[in-house]
Amino acid sequence: MGILIPGLAPTVVCVVTFAVVFVSMAKVLLPRVNKVLDERKDAIEGQVERAEQLTMEAGEVLAGYREELAEARHESAHLRQEALEQGTRLIAEIRTEGLREREVMITEAQARFEADRVIAETELRGDVVSLAIELAGRVLGEPIDSAVTSEIVDRFFSDLDARS
Template identity: 80%
Template structure:
């Protein structure tokens, strides 16, 4: 027999040793290995179930969050719209108040101008009468300060006022 073909004794020893190792493996080690694999499989399946539950809960929380977010956006839009309407209303009220105050100021200013005009006319008429009387006195050569001349001047201004009132109408 050659180097590559073993004899009967080494073959029997190899087969017996192999059988002993095989029996030992199938009876002792394989059950322990199968038990560890089963435990690991159960643990993985449990983790997968737990992960599935967590994913379901996360989906529910996400849906609830999205719903609350949509509701918050709706409320924010409503609040913005209300604020816009309130602002528009306040601006309109302020404009109305401003216009009312402007009209009151204009009316007050016109009344003040009319009163100042009357005062100025009265003062100017007095000055004009004095100047006209003095000028007439210089032209005539004597003083014209009596009441008769004053009546002439008053009648002149009355005629002048009547003409201007008739011209305005």
């Protein structure tokens, strides 16, 4: 037999050794490997189930948040509308109050103006009378009696008031 073809004894020893190793692997090592693989499979499936459950819970929480967000948006729109209405109402009230105050100020100003006019008219009448008496005295060349002139001046101003 040659180098490439072994004899019967080494072949039998190799076959028996292979059979012993194969059987020991099949009986001892293979079940342990299968057990570890099954445990890993169960762990992975459990994680997948937990992940699916967490995904569903997250979806429910997200739906809840979206619902709350929609409610908050609705509430904010409602509050904006109320604020707009209240602002419009306040502007109208302030405008009304401003108009009322303006009318009061105008009335007071007119009363003050009328009082100032009466005072100015009285002062001017006195000045006009004194200037008129002085001018008449210069024209005549002698002083004029104030008792006679006051009667004339009173008639003049009453005629003037009647014309106005």
